[in-house]
Amino acid sequence: MAQPLLSVRDLRVTFDVPRPGAWPWTPPRKLHAVGGVSFDVMPGECLGVVGESGSGKSTVARAVIGLAPISAGSVQFDGQEIAGLTAAQRRPFGKDIQMVFQDPLAALDPRMTVGDIIAEPLVTHHPDLPRPEVRKRVQDMMERVGLLPNLINRYPHEFSGGQCQRIGIARALVVRPRLLICDEPVSALDVSVQAQVVNLLMELQRDLGLSMIFIAHDLSVVKHISDRITVMYLGRMMEEAESGTLIRHPSHPYTRALISAVPVPDPRLEKARPRMVIQGELPSPLAPPSGCVFRTRCPIAREACARDIPAKVDRGGGHMVACPFHADALAAMPLAV
Amino acid sequence: MLTSRTSPDQILDAAHRAEIKGRSLWRDAMTRFARNRAALVSLIVLMLVFVFAIFGGYISPHQPDYVDFMLRGNIKELGVPSLENGHYFGLEKEGRDLYTRVVQGTRISIMVGVIGSLVAVVVGTLYGAISGYFGGKVDSIMMRIVDILIAIPFMFVIILLLVIFGRSMIMLFVGIGLMSWLNMARIARGQTLTIKNKEYVEAAIASGVKPIVIILRHIVPNLAGIVVVYATLLVPELIITESFISFLGLGVQEPMTSLGALISDGASQLNYGTTWMLIFPLFFFLITLYAFFFVGDGLRDALDPKDR
Numbered sequence: 193m194a195q196p197l198l199s200v201r202d203l204r205v206t207f208d209v210p211r212p213g214a215w216p217w218t219p220p221r222k223l224h225a226v227g228g229v230s231f232d233v234m235p236g237e238c239l240g241v242v243g244e245s246g247s248g249k250s251t252v253a254r255a256v257i258g259l260a261p262i263s264a265g266s267v268q269f270d271g272q273e274i275a276g277l278t279a280a281q282r283r284p285f286g287k288d289i290q291m292v293f294q295d296p297l298a299a300l301d302p303r304m305t306v307g308d309i310i311a312e313p314l315v316t317h318h319p320d321l322p323r324p325e326v327r328k329r330v331q332d333m334m335e336r337v338g339l340l341p342n343l344i345n346r347y348p349h350e351f352s353g354g355q356c357q358r359i360g361i362a363r364a365l366v367v368r369p370r371l372l373i374c375d376e377p378v379s380a381l382d383v384s385v386q387a388q389v390v391n392l393l394m395e396l397q398r399d400l401g402l403s404m405i406f407i408a409h410d411l412s413v414v415k416h417i418s419d420r421i422t423v424m425y426l427g428r429m430m431e432e433a434e435s436g437t438l439i440r441h442p443s444h445p446y447t448r449a450l451i452s453a454v455p456v457p458d459p460r461l462e463k464a465r466p467r468m469v470i471q472g473e474l475p476s477p478l479a480p481p482s483g484c485v486f487r488t489r490c491p492i493a494r495e496a497c498a499r500d501i502p503a504k505v506d507r508g509g510g511h512m513v514a515c516p517f518h519a520d521a522l523a524a525m526p527l528a529v
Numbered sequence: 530m531l532t533s534r535t536s537p538d539q540i541l542d543a544a545h546r547a548e549i550k551g552r553s554l555w556r557d558a559m560t561r562f563a564r565n566r567a568a569l570v571s572l573i574v575l576m577l578v579f580v581f582a583i584f585g586g587y588i589s590p591h592q593p594d595y596v597d598f599m600l601r602g603n604i605k606e607l608g609v610p611s612l613e614n615g616h617y618f619g620l621e622k623e624g625r626d627l628y629t630r631v632v633q634g635t636r637i638s639i640m641v642g643v644i645g646s647l648v649a650v651v652v653g654t655l656y657g658a659i660s661g662y663f664g665g666k667v668d669s670i671m672m673r674i675v676d677i678l679i680a681i682p683f684m685f686v687i688i689l690l691l692v693i694f695g696r697s698m699i700m701l702f703v704g705i706g707l708m709s710w711l712n713m714a715r716i717a718r719g720q721t722l723t724i725k726n727k728e729y730v731e732a733a734i735a736s737g738v739k740p741i742v743i744i745l746r747h748i749v750p751n752l753a754g755i756v757v758v759y760a761t762l763l764v765p766e767l768i769i770t771e772s773f774i775s776f777l778g779l780g781v782q783e784p785m786t787s788l789g790a791l792i793s794d795g796a797s798q799l800n801y802g803t804t805w806m807l808i809f810p811l812f813f814f815l816i817t818l819y820a821f822f823f824v825g826d827g828l829r830d831a832l833d834p835k836d837r
Binding site: 257258259279282283284285286287289290291293294295298299300301302303304305306309312313316317342343344345346347349350360363367 | 548549550551552553554555727728729731732733734735736737738739740742746747750751753
């Protein structure tokens with residue numbers, strides 16, 4: 193088995209939330225954005241991460257790239273530990289790990305030309321590169337992501353959302369990173385443009401041999417692009433499997449509910465199929481439920497769920513489920529039409 | 530490039546790479562500014578005042594420190610503004626040519642305003658951007674220093690400085706420079722707090738760009754809009770400050786002068802019926818202030834169209 197490119201073990205991210213009106217020395221409340229997440233990304237593999245808003249998917253990505261503080265756990269990139277490094281020690285890794293952001297326009301500096309924006313990582317990591325060479329590489333990259341290279345002197349506000357996202361992708365790929373983290377890269381785009389951007393990402397991933405972490409809340413998009421999918425809920429991992437397995441045989445009650453919520457574009461099928469609607473709201477990450485974090489909304493929850501954090505059960509072929517009662521979920525939550 | 534052997538492919542490729550110039554946000558703002566009548570007129574007025582302050586002395590036959598003894602005995606009747614004897618604005622109370630004095634005063638007043646404002650822009654912007662960007666303890670300490678300095682009544686400090694170290698132009702600049710950057714630092718810091726959480730700054734951090742480069746490349750250019758507006762509005766404020774100090778008799782000293790000093794002189798002679806001594810400096814004082822205020826307003830509208 194090959195060495196994983198990125199190996200995350202028991203990653204925890206907690207933020208301090210100051211109590212309103214408190215003294216400076218009162219201890220702040222802890223917000224557990226990510227509470228113990230482990231996963232591997234193999235070279236050339238695309239890992240999809242899904243979950244509803246506030247499930248900690250973006251925070252995982254931001255922790256890996258160094259934008260969120262890692263409270264505990266280990267993050268190894270190509271065998272090197274990057275958790276706990278100072279900002280200065282992390283800088284060289286910017287060449288290998290790059291990120292594509294959610295809001296395409298906000299991710300581009302409005303006062304810089306597209307050429308300067310795309311060139312920024314390049315001139316940061318290769319300061320000796322002569323200017324014509326930088327320009328050439330930027331234009332090559334623009335062509336690669338489907339932008340006309342003669343737009344190099346334009347400003348971000350002159351582009352559409354889809355084009356802006358292409359600029360963001362070009363900026364991320366211009367230094368030839370080995371790992372690309374896409375934080376909901378298509379959720380701010382039209383459906384037709386979404387398809388273009390997703391296909392572009394798949395094509396680039398194949399051609400450049402990239403590893404990718406693809407975050408989205410849209411399961412159908414993630415299924416299309418990912419080799420494996422991880423489902424997150426309130427900062428914990430619920431289920432992880434090959435994407436085909438996860439879609440066809442979801443085992444965790446939360447995954448089953450998610451899949452049942454994906455709309456089917458056929459009114460008759462849509463009416464006929466059983467629908468699992470999970471009740472209530474996402475609990476506050478300031479005070480997550482004891483034991484299994486999903487138990488407050490789980491249709492098959494029982495007393496044992498409140499006691500201890502459920503261990504991951506291996507169902508074979510790398511299909512991990514964080515629910516000891518997943519067999520009951522199959523019966524209690526039918527999905528088939 | 531395009532020889533007879535060039536294939537259509539190469540031509541297309543060349544056209545492909547011929548770069549199109551984009552419209553920057555600055556260019557957009559300038560277009561909006563040009564559409565604002567009041568601001569545009571004020572800008573022209575301001576330029577005329579600048580030309581007057583710099584080159585105005587050349588069209589007068591007199592020197593600012595030359596006392597016309599022929600007319601000095603009866604300023605009220607002989608010293609009235611006239612084109613014949615070359616005293617376009619008349620004489621001031623000591624018998625010197627008021628026109629050249631006003632040119633000199635305008636020059637000094639604008640210099641005080643512009644230099645003070647420049648100090649504010651450079652020091653205040655960098656101070657505020659650094660404080661806001663690093664945040665936490667650095668921010669608290671840097672901003673408490675500003676709070677302490679702002680709490681000191683600065684007019685008092687300037688007067689003390691001028692009294693203790695003697696009345697000189699340098700001390701005046703030091704005094705005004707000391708206080709002018711404080712508000713700018715606060716404004717820049719507040720704006721930095723919003724800019725530093727933008728995704729483009731995060732993208733730069735994630736790429737491994739150094740903090741000081743991020744401040745200079747991403748934060749300061751995006752602060753520039755608000756800084757320019759504030760700086761333009763700061764100039765007239767500083768001119769007023771300087772005029773007030775000169776009015777008190779502490780500012781610019783003879784034989785130099787400033788608009789404030791001239792207004793003070795003119796006001797003291799009002800009883801003798803020589804109103805021109807007050808009217809001319811006051812006129813230049815007011816049009817300079819109004820022009821600066823209108824230009825500042827116009828810049829604010831042009832640079833931040835969302836707020837209108």
